[in-house]
Amino acid sequence: ASVLPVNTTWFPAVLKDHGYSTYHSGKWHIVRKVPEQSQMTHVEVGFDRSYHTEDGRHLRPHHLWEDGEEIPVPEGGSGYEASVAIVDHAIKYLEEHKQKGGNEPFFEYIAFIAPHFPLQALQEDIDMYREKFLVGWDEIRKLRTENRKELGFDVHEVNPLEPERYAPWNLSPEELITQIDSADIGRAIPWNDLTEEQKDLQATKMAIHAAMVSRMDREIGRYINSLKELGYFENTIIFFCSDNGASTEIMNRADKHTIGAEPGSADTYLCLGPGWSSASNTPFRLHKTWVHEGGIATPMVIHWPEGIHKGNVFRNTPAHIIDIAPTILELAGGDPSELEGRADAPGQSLVPLLNEDKQMERPPLFFHHEQKKALRDGPWKITTIEEDGQWELYDLSQDRGETKNLAAEKPEKLDELIKLWQVQRSEIIKQLGAADTNPDSL
Incomplete structure (x- = not known):
């Protein structure tokens, strides 16, 4: 038992016990860390079929896997694009499901690798956005704030750019110039401080990013059309979410960057960078790596036509990705306790929110990532900006942008939440036990 993952119950396997067929297409990243690091298989996790892509290569993969076996990769110049291939296989599994009778329920996990770096996209997709972002990230931040106001969202003061905040493992300014492009820039500074050459490269990078998102969006549409054609659409619940905000990271990995190659091609390794990450995360503060x-x-x-009575509405209660599994399990006729392994499974069902906007009581949400700490309890949130940095306190019901630190004004609330964070951390370390070789890294 000492070498098992923290939670030895896998959600797809639980669904199979309820009569579901289970399918996966896309990114994997399910790794066993003890006794030594290795990829878990789709069978161990509970998937009937699985198409597994590799990270970091959107246009020219070196390795692809199906049902645990490596399969031939497309030849260069084939027009391969990862989001297209991921949906191709997702639809293939749906069609096979239909051919087998199609009456039993199914669960399909589609994990896109877009728009994660490197910025790579089909040229026809990039061309749609080539001129759009020449206005710069300052103007885009302004336009997005105005758009939020038109849509009826609360609009607060947007934090200024923070040039000193970027991933610590980024390429140095010298490496950026020598490995990527002399016009690239690794800091979020005002757009008008850039040279014309820098503006052109930055606008191109954002155009590639937009092309990746646009292609993914159209592929999701193709998948939805398949659901309709196969008769599954009306009674299929679809969850769409991302894993984190935009990233400041600028690296040179995988096949490395070829200076002078067409931006966005398979020979390039461009990254979004802090300037466009700031615009993409507007109106929120900071980026991936931080827990702001x-x-x-x-x-x-x-989306669920048969189950959600009114569409195009918003819910205002906080939720987390840990809530998806208990939500689906409740709808499948199961009980969240089925998800528990060595430790109680986190998360709670969101079923009560599907047809009603209300506040749900829930345990505090705990965060500890790259030594940055946070906890949200109702409208209150504490967070740190640096490793072992000072705690900050925000009332997100009034200040979702984290513009006014209330730590000095409300020391009792700050202390209360810090103690909750410490209790939660201790509980997680206890759950990890021998499964984590270094609990202090949590």
Whole structure:
């Protein structure tokens, strides 16, 4: 038992016990860390079929796997694009499911690798956005704030750019110039401080990013059309969400960057960088790697024609990705306790929110990532900006952008939440036990 993962119950396997067929297509990243690091198989996790892509290569993969076996990769110049291939296989599994009779329920996990770096996209997709972002990230931040106001969202002061905040493992300014492009820039500075050459490269990078998102969006549409054609659409609940906010990271990995190659091609390794990450995360503060809202707050869309009575509405209660499994399990006729392994499974069902906007009581949400700490309890949130940095306190019901630190004004509330964070951390370390070789890294 000492070498098992923290929670030895896998959600797809639980669904299979309820009569579901289970399918996966896309990114994997399910790794066993003890006794030594290795990839878990789709069978161990509970998937009937699985198409597994590799990270970091959107246009020219070196390795692909199906049902645990490596399969031939497309030849260069084939027009391969990862989001297209992921949906191709997702639809293939749906069609096979239909051919087998199609009456039993199914669960399909589609894990896109877009728009994660490197920025790579089909040229026809990039061309749609080539001129759009020449206005710069400052103007885009302004336009997005105005758009939020038009849509009826609360609009607060947007934090200024923070040039000193970027991933510590980024390429140095010298490496950026020598490995990527002399016009690239690794800091979020005002757009008008850039040279014309820098503006052109930055606008191109954002165009590639937009092309990746656009292609993924159209592929999701193709998958939904398949659900309709196969007769599954009306009674299929769809969850769409992302894992984190936009990233400041600038690296040179995988096949490395070829200076002078066409931006966005398979021979390039461009990254979004802090300037466009700031714009993408507007109106929230900071980025992936941090646990401020810009790093951890992402939208989730839930769609279910037969089960959600009114569409195009918003829910205002906080939720987390840990809530998806108990939600689906309740709808499948199961009980969240079935998800518990060595430790109680986190998360709670969101079923009560599907047809009613109300506040749900829930345990505090705990975060500890890259030594940055946070906890949300109702409207209150504490967070740190640096490893072992000072705690900050925000009332997110009034200040979702984390613009006014209330730590000095409300020391009792700050202390209360810090103690909750410490209790939660101790509980998680206890759950990890021998499964974590270094609990202090949590």
